[in-house]
Amino acid sequence: MTDTPAVIRFEGVEKTFPARSGTGAVSALSNVNLSVPEGAIVGVIGRSGAGKSTLIRLVNGLERPTAGRVVVDGTDITALSESGLREARRSIGMVFQHFNLLARRTAYDNVALPLEIAGVSAREIKARVEPLLDLVGLADKRNRYPAELSGGQKQRVGIARALATQPRVLLSDEATSALDPETTNQILALLRKVNAELKLTVLLITHEMAVIKSVADRVAVLDGGQIVEEGRTFEIFARPQHPTTRSFLSALTGATLPAYFVDRLKSDYAPGAQAVLRIVFTGTHATDPVLSRVSRDLGIDINIIQAQVDDIAGEPFGVIVVSVPGDPQTLSSIVASVEGQGHATEVVGYV
């Protein structure tokens, strides 16, 4: 898949929760294969109940798979004993949606907790915790209790705590889902920073495509316990294949048309109708003057209905919805011209 070695590897992972009174056995994950390359930020997106939480908990052994293997940094997590697992968990940091900070410990003492658990001396704890609080921008809050911190500050403590044992892998369990958009961006920026500065491999789960768009190099789409689509974030955004992926993207990339417009949309061509065309601009061509070129070359009028230019995983990305003359011959030459310039098109319907 990529040239860098995988730090986390799911190999044919299945997870079934045993039957309880009232319900039968529940299959949470089936045949999951996924590699997280070293130093990458990989996002797993899915709706609630898709199996995301189970997936991420397999990495540090909080859940055990029913079948298959999970290999982290060369170690088969699924084969470890409880004490071996405890050792392995020290090189896997985890941050949580609801922060999970100890209410009766200050920011400093919360960050120190994993080191105390690992049996590190008080002097070394101090030497490690202080720079971490600096790193996450909370040096002035070291003696504050969680109740005195904002949500974003709590998550910064959570991140510092996850980094305390100098892990190679960071797991992020919906780390920004309880935060407002502004704070979410700050926390995501912090995740990018620790990923770059500490060469940390990050696996994050989320239900928000905006999070994926902002930080993930690669994305896997989880639906009904299976990975239905996986690849470079930019590729997935530019050419989503699976309906679930498309529906996640629709909120973000201007793929949804205004309701008044959708109501008028017909699926078949009637003489004199205009075709509605979605054009996706990607990569280096995103800023080319495509429409004016097509308009000039073919001598037609192009009416822009909706347009959005964005930046996904650092690459420019645009979606424009236009209406053009709908007769099949003109339409196919427009499509050929646009695609000839390296852009994807899709006929949405006719008006």
Added chain:
Amino acid sequence: MFDILPPAIVDLLIEATRATLYMVAIAAFIGTVIGLPIGVFLATSRKGELFAAPLANHILGLIVNAARSTPFIILVVAIIPFTRLIAGTSIGTNAAIVPLTVAAAPFIARLIEAAIREVDQGLVEAARAMGASPLQIVRKVLLPEALPAITLALTLAVVSLIGYSAMVGAVGGGGLGDLGIRFGYQRFMPDVMLAVVIVLIVLVQGVQSIGDFLARRLDKRNRG
């Protein structure tokens, strides 16, 4: 109040108060030493929990329930042989400590179980993710996080013990209850009875206030 009582009665009252405090303090202390680990075990040993042992949890739960459902006055009488074994006698202040402790331990165990169950399971998961052993989770997460609730639980236990300690007076234990029964009731001295009740009220108020104060100081959740 002391002015209107004869000096001899005042001396008796002070002596009885000391005896009550002594019985309650020792019973509460030993009751906690026994009840704390039982409470921790009850809170962590159901299926899928840290020290999962559902059968032991169930059996211990039954024993605790049996001890708690026995009326105290019956418990006192029922365990007289045991009291003799431990204290060498079944009469007096020292002997009274035995049934008080036997009643306090399961009560404290249940209170501590409830306090620990209040701790957010997310914290346990976070500690597991850090590589903490079950014992470390108890020591570094469950007990410290439950401490304000445990403080209130022990306050409640001490208040209940003050009440129970008055009852052991009925079977020859010392203390305020004994004084109230022998002088206030049997010799019909309502002023002594009133004095005993007032001292008990003051004791309970004092214990509750101290407990509330400590729990507030320990609780860091409402600082925003």
